[in-house]
Amino acid sequence: MAELHLGQLMAYRGDPLVEGPEAVLPIRHGALLIANGMIVDIGEAADLCAAHPGATLVDHGDHLLSPGxxxxxxxxxxxxxxxxxxxxxxxxxxxxxxxxxxxxxxxxxxxxxxxxxxxxxxxxxxxxxxxxxxxxxxxxxxxxxxxxxxxxxxxxxxxxxxxxxxxxxxxxxxxxxxxxxxxxxxxxxxxxxxxxxxxxxxxxxxxxxxxxxxxxxxxxxxxxxxxxxxxxxxxxxxxxxxxxxxxxxxxxxxxxxxxxxxxxxxxxxxxxxxxxxxxxxxxxxxxxxxxxxxxxxxxxxxxxxxxxxxxxxxxxxxxxxxxxxxxxxxxxxxxxxxxxxxxxxxxxxxxxxxxxxxxxxLRIGDKVGALAPGMEADFIAVDLASTPVIAQRATRANDFWEALFPTIMMGDDRAIAGVWIGGKKRA
Ligand code: GUN
Ligand code: ZN
The missing domain is CATH 3.20.20.140 (Metal-dependent hydrolases)
Known part of the structure; x- marks a missing residue:
């Protein structure tokens, strides 16, 4: 049974250490199609919802869906x-x-x-x-x-x-x-x-x-x-x-x-x-x-x-x-x-x-570590407003990266709203 997870996403287009930050593309209203423990599709929520009407919807709101x-x-x-x-x-x-x-x-x-x-x-x-x-x-x-x-x-x-x-x-x-x-x-x-x-x-x-x-x-x-x-x-x-x-x-x-x-x-x-x-x-x-x-x-x-x-x-x-x-x-x-x-x-x-x-x-970049079709469905949902101090800073953000950075600097396990291993929820 396919599941369509909705949330914010990042698509990796290249190596941002070499090509710069533009190699990572934020998708504000994204979707991740999971079936049989694998990522089948990723893209704009509206597009994937239309393309996969039979999939079970799991809406994560503003949470960021990320590779584990x-x-x-x-x-x-x-x-x-x-x-x-x-x-x-x-x-x-x-x-x-x-x-x-x-x-x-x-x-x-x-x-x-x-x-x-x-x-x-x-x-x-x-x-x-x-x-x-x-x-x-x-x-x-x-x-x-x-x-x-x-x-x-x-x-x-x-x-x-x-x-x-x-x-x-x-x-x-x-x-x-x-x-x-x-x-x-x-x-x-x-x-x-x-x-x-x-x-x-x-x-x-x-x-x-x-x-x-x-x-x-x-x-x-x-x-x-x-x-x-x-x-x-x-x-x-x-x-x-x-x-x-x-x-x-x-x-x-x-x-x-x-x-x-x-x-x-x-x-x-x-x-x-x-x-x-x-x-x-x-x-x-x-x-x-x-x-x-x-x-x-x-x-x-x-x-x-x-x-x-x-x-x-x-x-x-x-x-x-x-x-x-x-x-x-x-x-x-x-x-x-x-x-x-x-x-x-x-x-x-x-x-x-x-x-x-x-x-x-670790030479497993073709299996895990990115949200892309054909990758194993190890992913997490990250709350970008997990504590009051992070939340108040994130509301002042002008773009996706400014909204993410407070969680990078001040986040901890409270920011991890869910963990999926091979498409199954574990934590
Ligand atoms: N060098 C050799 N063994 C270790 C270890 O266990 N930890 C760290 N940090 N360095 C090491
Ligand atoms: Zn070590």
Whole structure:
């Protein structure tokens, strides 16, 4: 049975980071035709109502119908330690993160947090995420089973570490390869799930482990590979001391088979010219994690340089180094970083980053992240007057973008009026 959802919409005509905000077209009285879990048509409400008189009407009034948000870098196992005070990256990992990740050897605990994380994500309008797990294979099973039960498109992988991590949180080059290969065989391409090869970062992997995961990736080049790159200055100095032979941080990955177009590099704040040029040449993705970058004290993503290079960029919360589950809050933080680097991003660019930009970075831009015929029907209804302060600002707006921007800057889960996964209402 077809459903015709009426509301405000945005149609993506191109990449607004490259072509400018005009690449996103607001439709004030729009309609979305959904059938069999897919988007069948999108356009002006009057046109679609006339063309599909048999469809069930669902009128969302002035709410904005948007693709569900796509969070391109999260650590679901850090859900319970979000907002941990006072540490920078390496101390934060040792003080808060590693002790918490240790607990995921218990499948019941992993299942509990996986379900809690996905419910928090959905209540914030996030319908797809790309998550790190822990070294425990059961932490991967937990998130995939929880996503499967909710019908969600989800990407995740076992976080591999064989050094500079505590006893109980280390694998080896061989077990990292074997367990990742087994999880990939079990989950990759099942329902809406994708396995992501996941070395945590160079400091917690030996050369042998990076090479083993590089070999696994070469055997499965359609898989994504995610890791962290140049997040904090102290971390970069540590990488230099651990890998004196490397030209730079990126080279620790490149020389072990971990650079390619299906790579995702989280943070990527302090890049050298060689690193950024090489990443652009290869077409790998950079994942911007703005709340995390300020919360952990890492620095400012260089928006002007990265945009000038035409980098493929996704947006992410980096929960729980990031300080929020909300992609609205994350867009606001990205805007502030843009301001601090003299590249103020337009609301069209911010919203696109949180949907189609992240989807493209994750190589699923043809499936989710846009409202277009043939896409999977993961969408949300957003209330653009969700709190009194947002409502009073929005009434002063002169155009669509001015009406949207207060929700980007001040909105949270209260703005998410509904969430549909595969055309079915979930939250
Ligand atoms: N670098 C290596 N591991 C992590 C992590 O868990 N969070 C963040 N923000 N950076 C990292
Ligand atoms: Zn991370």
């Amino acid at each position: 948000f796509i969070d391109a870098h999260v650590h679901y196992p850090q859900t319970a330690i979000i907002a941990s005070w006072g540490k920078r990256l390496i101390d934060w990992l040792n003080s808060y993160t590693f002790p918490e990740e240790m607990r995921f050897g218990d499948p019941a605990y992993a299942a509990d947090v996986a379900g809690r994380y996905l419910d928090l994500a959905l209540s914030n309008g996030t319908t797809t995420a790309c998550s790190y797990c822990t070294i425990h294979p059961q932490s991967v099973d937990a998130i995939f089973q929880a996503a499967q039960a909710r019908g969600m498109r989800m990407l995740a992988g076992k976080t591999c570490m064989d050094r500079n991590a505590p006893e109980g949180l280390r694998d080896t080059a061989q077990t990292a390869y074997d367990q990742s290969a087994a999880l990939l065989a079990r989950w990759h391409g099942v329902d809406r799930l994708s396995y992501v090869i996941t070395p945590r970062f160079s400091p917690t992997s030996s050369r042998e482990q990076l090479s083993a995961l590089g070999a696994l990736w070469a055997e499965h080049p359609d898989c994504l590979m995610q890791t962290h790159l140049s997040e904090q200055v102290d971390e970069i100095a540590w990488v230099k001391s651990l890998y004196p032979e490397a030209r730079d941080y990126l080279d620790t990955y490149e020389s072990h088979g971990l650079l390619g177009e299906n790579a995702l590099y989280g943070h990527a704040i302090h890049l050298t010219p060689r690193e950024s040029a090489r990443i652009a040449e290869v077409g790998a993705a950079l994942i911007h994690c703005p709340t995390s970058n300020s919360f952990i004290g890492s620095g400012l993503f260089d928006w002007p340089a990265r945009m000038a290079e035409g980098q493929r960029i996704g947006l992410a919360t980096d929960t729980g180094g990031g300080s929020n589950f909300s992609m609205l809050r994350t867009m606001a933080a990205a805007y502030e970083v843009g301001q601090l680097t003299h590249q103020p991003l337009h609301p069209a660019q911010l919203w696109w980053l949180a949907t189609q930009g992240s989807a493209r970075a």
